[in-house]
Amino acid sequence: MHAGSNRRASNLFYQSGSRRPPVDRAEGIYIWAQDGRRWIDGSSGAMVVNIGHGNRNVLDAMKRQMERTTFAYRLHFENDAAEDLATRLCDLMPPGFDRVFFVSGGSEATESCIKLARQYAVATGQAGRYKVISRFPSYHGCTLGALAVTGYAALAAPFSPLMAAMPKIPAPTAYLDRDDLTPAGRGLRYADMLEAAIKAEGPETVLAFIMEPVGGASTGALVAPDSYYPRVREICDRYGVLLIHDEVMSGAGRTGKFLAGDHWPDGRPDLVALSKGLGSGYCPLGAMVAPDRIVAPVLAAGGFLHGFTYAGNPLASAAGLAVLDEMERGDMIGNAARMGAVLAARLEGLKARFPFIGDVRGKGLLLAAELVADPGTMEPLPARLNAYQRLVDIAYDKGLIIYSRRTRGGYEGDHVLVCPPLIITEAQVEELMAILTESLADLAAELHLPVGA
Ligand code: PLP
Numbered sequence: 305m306h307a308g309s310n311r312r313a314s315n316l317f318y319q320s321g322s323r324r325p326p327v328d329r330a331e332g333i334y335i336w337a338q339d340g341r342r343w344i345d346g347s348s349g350a351m352v353v354n355i356g357h358g359n360r361n362v363l364d365a366m367k368r369q370m371e372r373t374t375f376a377y378r379l380h381f382e383n384d385a386a387e388d389l390a391t392r393l394c395d396l397m398p399p400g401f402d403r404v405f406f407v408s409g410g411s412e413a414t415e416s417c418i419k420l421a422r423q424y425a426v427a428t429g430q431a432g433r434y435k436v437i438s439r440f441p442s443y444h445g446c447t448l449g450a451l452a453v454t455g456y457a458a459l460a461a462p463f464s465p466l467m468a469a470m471p472k473i474p475a476p477t478a479y480l481d482r483d484d485l486t487p488a489g490r491g492l493r494y495a496d497m498l499e500a501a502i503k504a505e506g507p508e509t510v511l512a513f514i515m516e517p518v519g520g521a522s523t524g525a526l527v528a529p530d531s532y533y534p535r536v537r538e539i540c541d542r543y544g545v546l547l548i549h550d551e552v553m554s555g556a557g558r559t560g561k562f563l564a565g566d567h568w569p570d571g572r573p574d575l576v577a578l579s580k581g582l583g584s585g586y587c588p589l590g591a592m593v594a595p596d597r598i599v600a601p602v603l604a605a606g607g608f609l610h611g612f613t614y615a616g617n618p619l620a621s622a623a624g625l626a627v628l629d630e631m632e633r634g635d636m637i638g639n640a641a642r643m644g645a646v647l648a649a650r651l652e653g654l655k656a657r658f659p660f661i662g663d664v665r666g667k668g669l670l671l672a673a674e675l676v677a678d679p680g681t682m683e684p685l686p687a688r689l690n691a692y693q694r695l696v697d698i699a700y701d702k703g704l705i706i707y708s709r710r711t712r713g714g715y716e717g718d719h720v721l722v723c724p725p726l727i728i729t730e731a732q733v734e735e736l737m738a739i740l741t742e743s744l745a746d747l748a749a750e751l752h753l754p755v756g757a
Contacts, residue, residue: 325337325338325339325341326338328340329358330345330353330357330358331356331357331358332356332357332358332725332727333345333346333356333357333724333725333727333728333732334357335357335705341703342703343700343703343704343705344703344704344705344724344732344735344736344739345357345705345724345725346699346704346705346706346707346722346723346724346736346740347705347706347707347721347722347723347724348581348585348723348724348725349585350521350580350707351520351521351553351558351580351581351670351707351721351723352580352581352583352584352585353581353584353585353725354556354557354558354580354581354584354627354631354636354640354725354726355581355584355627355630355631355634355636355725355726355727356584356725356726356727357585357725359584359586359626359627359630361626361629361630361633362584362586362623362626362627362630363586364626365622365623365625365626365629366586366587366619366622366623366626368622369385369618369619369622369623370619372618373618374617374618374619375614375617375618375619376617376618377613378615378616383616383617383618383621385618385619385621385622385625386406386616386617386618386621388621388625389404389406389616389621389624389625389628390404390406392625392628393578393582393591393593393628394593396562396628397562397563397576397593398563398565398566398569398572400595400597401576401593401594401595402595402596403593403594403595403596403598403599404591404592404593404594405420405591405592405593405594405608405615406589406590406591406615406616406620406621407579407589407590407591407592407612407615408588408589408590408612408614408615408620409445409579409588409589409590410445410550410552410553410577410579410580410590411444411445411446411447411450412445412447412579412590412612413445413550413552413577413578413579413590413591413592414444414445414449414450414453414514414548414550414552414577415445415447415449415450416577416592416610417512417514417548417550417575417576417577417592417594418436418449418450418453418512418514418548419449419608419609419610420575420592420594420598420599420602420608420610421436421511421512421546421548421574421575421598422434422511423602423605423608423609423610424546424598424601424602425511426605427601427602427604427605428601430508430544432508432509433508433509433510433511433544434468434509434511435470435471435505435509435510435511436452436453436470436511436512436513436514436548437470437471437472437473437498437501437502437505437510437512437513437514437545438453438454438455438470438471438472438473438513438514438515439455439472439473439474439475439476439515440455440456440457440472440473440474440475441455441456441475441522441523441711441715442454442455442456442472442475442514442515442516442519442522442523442550443455443456443516443520443521443522444514444516444550444552445552446459448463448466448467449467451463451467452467452468452469452470453470453514454522455472455475455522456522471501471504471505473494473497473498473500473501474494474497475494475519475522475523475526476490476491476494476495476526476528476529476532477523477526477715478490478491478494478528478529479663479665479674479682480682480715482681482682487529487530487531488529488530488531489531490529491528491529491530491531491532491533491535492531492532492535494528494532495528495531495532495535495536495539496535496539498513498536498539498540499539499542499543502539502543502545507543507544507545510543510545511545511546512545512546512547512548512574512575513536513540513545513546513547513548514548514549514550515536515547515548515549515550516549516550516551516552516553516554516564517533517549517551517554517563517564517565517567517568517571517573518554518559518564518567518666518667518670519554520552520553520554520670520721521553521707521709521721522709522711523711523719524665524672524673524674524709524711524717524719524720524721525665525666525667525670525671525672525719525721526665527665527666527667530568532571533565533568533570533571534568534570534571536571537570537571537572540574546574546575546598547572547573547574547575548573548574548575548576548577549563549564549565549573549575549576549577550577551563551564551565551576551577551578552577552578552579552580552590553580553670554667554670555576555578555579555580555581555582556578556580556581556582556584556627556631557581557631557636557637557640557668557726558580558581558640558668558669558670558723558726559640559644559666559667559668559669559670560637560638560640560641560642560644560667560668560669561637561641561668562637563576564667564670567667574594574595574598575592575593575594575598576592576593576594577590577591577592578590578591578592578593579591581627581726582624582627583620583623583624583627584623584627586623586626586627587619587620587623587624588614588620589620589621589623589624631726634727636726636727637726639726639727639728640668640669640726641668643669643724643726643728643729643730643733644666644667644668644669644670644671646730646733647669647671647722647724647728647733647736647737648664648666648671650733650737651664651671651673651722652664654673654740654741654744655679656756656757657741657744657755657756657757658744658745658748658753658755658756659679659754659755659756660675660676660677660679660685660748660753660754661673661674661675661676661679661744662674662675662676662678662679662682663676663679663682669723669724669725669726669728670721670723671721671722671723672719672720672721672722673719673720673722674717674718674719675691675692675695675717675718675719675720676717676718682717684715684716684717684718685717685718685751685753687710687716689751690710691710691718691747691751692708692709692710692718692719692720693708693710694747694750694751695708695718695720695743695744695747696708696720698743698746698747698750699739699740699743702739702742702743703739704736704739704740704743706720706721706722706740707720707721707723708720708721709721722736722740724736
């Protein structure tokens with residue numbers, strides 16, 4: 305020990321220098337700092353804590369597992385918790401999804417999908433396929449493979465020499481369009497951009513298309529018109545392109561179904577990436593779920609050349625299993641659908657008083673409101689107002705945590721995500737809305753935004 309020579313006020317660093325108060329404890333939808341202040345966790349952390357904080361049954365299950373073993377390496381032992389979690393997960397998946405590969409987070413999950421897709425192509429005599437088309441804006445993770453398909457130029461820029469350039473098509477931001485098309489027509493128009501990109505790249509070089517079925521922070525809960533999903537499926541089939549759904553944020557019940565993709569059964573993917581709500585913050589956990597028709601050729605050709613040390617460890621698996629038990633016991637996915645409808649209606653209702661809310665969108669409890677200068681044209685607020693960050697800070701000071709971004713890439717705009725744990729009650733929705741309404745009023749006063757009656 306070098307007598308404190310490296311000691312600073314904090315030795316930790318994250319993305320930026322800004323600091324928040326030290327957390328103390330959390331329970332249900334609430335979280336407390338050490339100074340006694342309490343917040344409603346209106347973003348479930350980073351859309352992670354789907355089952356709510358401090359769930360006693362999950363903690364007990366983890367404790368039982370911890371007392372047996374926290375870690376046993378998968379090359380040395382099978383473990384029941386991972387086996388059981390894989391089985392439970394497959395029971396919740398659409399037909400045909402019968403193979404699970406565990407990881408510890410979202411970037412690992414999307415990266416695994418890309419690598420399995422590539423090995424499948426090689427194993428099945430399609431080695432010329434390597435391009436993964438994605439959308440902009442989008443977010444698929446921060447590791448180099450996941451970042452290569454992320455549509456967020458500023459985040460990727462310094463690393464671009466380290467990554468293969470991957471083709472991007474516009475995300476289906478139909479709510480911004482002011483054309484004569486119907487929503488269905490717009491959905492098809494955006495999906496057809498995928499076909500155009502596949503043709504332009506050369507279909508024999510295209511490996512996969514990755515998309516968030518309901519968008520996350522990059523787009524503010526973007527939902528495409530219904531027509532988009534089956535058309536994307538059809539196009540992928542036509543050109544032999546694998547369809548990857550990144551359900552890292554939208555999965556595990558968040559949208560009122562186990563998968564967001566379950567809202568569009570005729571747009572089913574080939575591979576699914578899950579994380580966040582799967583471990584619900586109790587343990588780092590993620591998964592790639594795949595059909596055996598994709599996994600089997602890879603295993604037969606010598607095995608999947610990929611894997612993380614912590615993958616499928618007994619503790620994370622026991623936590624995941626208990627999370628799924630609790631989700632089912634508390635009908636949390638049903639509650640997400642019900643409370644999502646209540647919350648969406650309440651957010652929609654704010655438009656009259658705050659005409660700078662240009663759009664409310666999402667599914668279940670993955671909801672967002674877009675803040676604009678003009679709801680008629682959807683012209684964004686000037687970036688210099690920093691509206692999204694001001695709203696987060698104002699709400700934070702009043703005891704509400706929300707997640708907010710200015711989308712950059714394709715188009716610009718401020719949005720705020722409202723994504724409480726799936727256990728929220730109607731009374732708690734009202735409590736959240738009271739603080740959010742007050743915060744929007746303060747934001748309007750501060751930035752001189754118009755306010756209605
Ligand atoms: N994919 C999506 C849709 C996400 O929202 C995220 C994280 O926010 C990721 C991937 C990356 O997950 P992680 O931060 O756990 O690596």
